[in-house]
Amino acid sequence: MHIQDTNVILIVDDIPTNLEVLSEALIDAGFEVAVATSGESALKQVEYDLPTLILLDVMMPGIGGFETCRQLKANPKTKDIPIIFMTALSDSVDKVKGLSLGAVDYITKPFQQAEVLARVQVHVQLRNIGVALEKQNIHLKQEIEQRIAAEAALQQLTQDLEQRVAARTEELSQALHTLQNAQVQLVQSEKLATLGQLVAGIAHEINNPVNFIYANIHHANKYIHDLLVLIQLYLERYPHPADDIEKTIKDVDLEFLIEDLPKLLSSMEMGAARISEIVKSFRNFSRHDEADIKIVDLHEGIDNTLKILEHRLKKKVDAPAIRLLKKYGNLPMVECCAGKMNQVFMNIISNAIDALEEASSNGERLIEPTILIHTDVEAEYVVIRIIDNGLGIPQDVQQRLFDPFFTTKPAGKGTGLGLSISYQIVKEQHGGSLLCISNPGKGAEFVIKIPIKHLSQSEQVLSLARQ
């Protein structure tokens, strides 16, 4: 579709006078004029030259004006050309019919020249504006389509990019996770090995001398008893010894000595017995330092751990003693790795002690610092709760508690590995669970759940699926 430079008006009329009159008027007004004397010839003409507007007579021999109009409107090429009917002044039926067939207007015969020109001019103008608008519309549509296509391409590109970034991020975080895990494992085995070696070393070194003392105290006791009997006998037989003996008896306060020495010996014996008990728990603690799953009394593990931590529970210059409450249930023997479980107890009880020490160093607490250890059986699990009445754990810290290297302790004090290692031991190595319950200000509770019968990795997955 194009706007012609000159506007061509096609006049279709079978009466030559009409053609002549109209042509003259239109040419004078600056239009170009084409003529056809029948509907058929008009249809043929528009095929090769599209006019801007058609003036169409209603009454013509042959197919007539209405039929010509219908055919023009039915043809996509010509349907938009405005048609003005020419009809007799009186014939209002024709006017209505013409408009209903798609004509834009009508003019009446006999022609009023000024009216014809005015109507033609208006419709030519409208037509030209219509054509220009349509052209602009097409242009706009093309532009919109181009933009939509560009936008889609951009979106696709963004999506691709996002996917690639997401995939890469996933890869990297996977790698980081693996790395951290490896590091935790390394530190774990190192920590465990070091602690185990240290404890085993100390136990070994102390064990022998303590045994001498313990074994010899018995003999010493007997010898001293014999000596005392002897002295007693001397005193009875020689109630008046020489002056220097008399003097020495007074100087050493023999009476008190005879009375105190057995007490002293028995307290030495108790002390030695206690040392050998501690050494035994040291050896127990480290003896299990193997990855093997054994049948274990977990209470023994907890008690051994407590023995090692005993000094930390005692009263300090700047902190009160920590009260230890044990509420042990009737636990069966558990299939687990004792050394590793001891390490879990060690980590969690140490944390509780740290928390209580921190609380008392803050000086804001009045209640007695206490650690409660509660054990029980729940279905196929043993449940160990380690509860302290320290400052508790804020919500944001709770979320990161089990993250490797997360610590709130000053540099050099905590590595932030205690809980992440414990989590790994309980969850991954034993198929149990470790969780923390804490309301800030109200202390913390750590709940360790361990299956009584050790499950293989695949059994662990199945049991998780069942839960």
Ligand SMILES: Nc1ncnc2c1ncn2[C@@H]1O[C@H](COP(=O)(O)OP(=O)(O)OP(=O)(O)O)[C@@H](O)[C@H]1O
């Ligand atoms: N009973 C508790 N009360 C209050 N906070 C706790 C308690 N147990 C753990 N936390 C918090 O959890 C953090 C992480 O504990 P985790 O045992 O993993 O590391 P750590 O004690 O800081 O260092 P590490 O045990 O390696 O020496 C601690 O720094 C502390 O903030």
Ligand SMILES: [Mg+2]
């Ligand atoms: Mg810790």
